[in-house]
Amino acid sequence: MSIIGVKGTHDVFGSESCEFSFVENVMKRICEFFAFSEVRPPVLEHSELFIRGVGEGSDVVRKEMYTFDDKGNRSLTLRPEFTAGIARLIVQNKLTNLQELPIKMYYCGPVFRYERPQLGRYRQFNQFGVECVGHSNPVADVDVISLAYTILQSLGLENVTIKINTLGDEESRNNYKVALKEFFAKHIDKMCPDCKQRLELNPLRILDCKVPEDQEIVKDAPKMSDYLTESAKEKFKFVLDLLESMAIPYEVDDTLVRGLDYYSDTVFEFHYKSSKGNNYGAIGAGGHYDKLIKEVGGPDVPGVGFSFGVERIVSVLKDDELFPEDIYNGLDFYVMPMGVKSQASAVAVANAVRMNGYSVDMCLDDVKLGSMFKRADKKHAKFAIIIGENEIANSKVVLKNLRTQEQLDVDISNLRDTIDELFHECECCCGDDCECECCDGDCDCDCDCDHDADGHKCCCHNHDKKEN
């Protein structure tokens, strides 16, 4: 019997790989505009980190962790989320002493949760997120929400709803927990076994219960907003006012509590409904945390962060057909050696063109030219380079434009310049008043497509290559 992938995992390949890379690259670029830098914590951490950091009362820790003892009898866990690991990384490397605060980091990679697999819910999935650690100014909360919103907008996701709430400070939450305990104690006999445990460990978690009968009870539970201290209320108002002044739309949702125990004050989720009406639920979520860094042995400094589910964002973009067409067409040249004797020259030509900044693949089989053209077509190659014994004898290759079918003989010594010229003969341009710097104003194509919003959409591949 053949071996299949583990339940709840999925393979990413082919065009989907292009989609994942596109999403992650947009996210990375925008994080860098916001002065966040990349961090790559390990997948494996001591289980204790998540028990203390994420919280014993959370579903993630109680039911969903991939935990095992290693050969040295250490309890290790495959990270179920990034934030606790990043807190550990910051503390262990003493970054709060060594770096200017706040420390601003972004991450991307797989996380593991033993959940019931279903549409959009995996056991191994990818998260992209940020953490901003070490500053108590609530402007940091808004900066992080604004970063997430900018990413979603840049991906073309217009129908995003930002749900936001506050969990208040410690005093607010302690008062609220007492009220919740009192309320749920009267109903707990009728509630699910999970809620019975939640009542003991953290009654806030009951608000998250998905059992319909329990949700009916939750509807009448006390509201967080009635238990906020004045300073927690003020902080939340500050955040909302700032979001408004930045024209970032939001909906206050006083049932939003988030599933990880470290959150305090501002919490938020990004929800999306596709234009076909498919509801993807939360495509990302995050919030402020006051005690996490201290909890894992660091100084008493707060942080704020969010995390996107990359799989969900890829699905949403697919559903709304928002992936740009050109993310799939990677191949510039397909090199076709005619006969085994031409293969050595073909490899040399392919490498020379690659070194010039173009993507090049080569046919490794000794097959007929027609078959090689079919392969080039399947790979969406823009040009073919054909090399036969005659060409080698004359130090030439045949260069064929696979869209227009035009072809020309080129001296190998001129190949580089000819290719640059071909790519400079752009597919698109911007009319006569192009101000982009790529072609010093003397690009002579005359199509009339629009500039990018920033006025700098470049007309020619040549420029793209040099920029990359």
Ligand code: AMP
């Ligand atoms: P969380 O760390 O629970 O706040 O989740 C952050 C984001 O990760 C969510 O908004 C989802 O988009 C995504 N996500 C969470 N759990 C899963 C899962 N099991 N499979 C796929 N994506 C998930």
